[in-house]
Each structure stands twice: as structure tokens, then as C-alpha cells.
Amino acid sequence: MQISTLSQKFNKKNLEKKYKDLWNKGIHLKTVDDRNRDFYYSIFYVNFLFVEVIYNKITGEIITIKSFTDINKLMYYLNEDFQ
Numbered sequence: 001m002q003i004s005t006l007s008q009k010f011n012k013k014n015l016e017k018k019y020k021d022l023w024n025k026g027i028h029l030k031t032v033d034d035r036n037r038d039f040y041y042s043i044f045y046v047n048f049l050f051v052e053v054i055y056n057k058i059t060g061e062i063i064t065i066k067s068f069t070d071i072n073k074l075m076y077y078l079n080e081d082f083q
Contacts, residue, residue, distance in 0.1 A: 004069060006047065006049055006067075007067045007068065010046075010047070010051070010067040011066055012065055015062065015065060016058055018051075018065040019062065019065065020041055021046055021047070022044055022046055022051060022053065022065065025046050025047060026044040026045065026046040026051065027043055027044060027045040027046070028042065028043075029043045029044060029050075029078075030042070030077060030078060031043075032042050032077055032080070033057070036051050037044055038056055038057045038058050039055065039056060039057060039063070040054070040055050040056055040057055041063060041077060042052070042054075042055070043074065043077050043078075046067075046078075049067040050059070050067065050068055050069070051065060051067045051068075051071070051075075052064075052065070052066055052068060052072055052073075052077075053065050054065055054066075
């Protein structure tokens, strides 16, 4: 199965199922605190995919969980200083 197919399949799941996959199978890579906004961005590695989780700092509510395959996006999160 190709990576893009895996990503599409993951993104079609409902939010609760994605969260369970993250909790049970995910490896946390990094969490970024965007001090200019009220968001945290967390990057996980789950089932051969990179997954971005965006959640509100104030309410703690998860806004989105979405997989991605763009290595440039990963490098941006790893190298960018959000302070």
C-alpha cells in the first residue's frame, strides 16, 4: 500500500478513532507552542505516517488530527522557532 493511500485512509477516520490510534500506536516527536496564537501543534509518527494534531491551549479541545506526507512540513515544525 502506498503512503498516500495510507494517509487518505487515516484522514477519513473520525476524530475519536484517530485519537485512539495516536494514543495506542503513536510515537510523539515534538510539540510546538505557538506563542502568537492559542494553539499547540503536536507531531506524531503513527503506522508509517506523520500526524499533526492541533489543539487549543485555552480549552484543551482538539481542533484537528491529520496525517501528512510532506517532509518539508515536518522539517518546518522541527526547525522553526515559534517564540
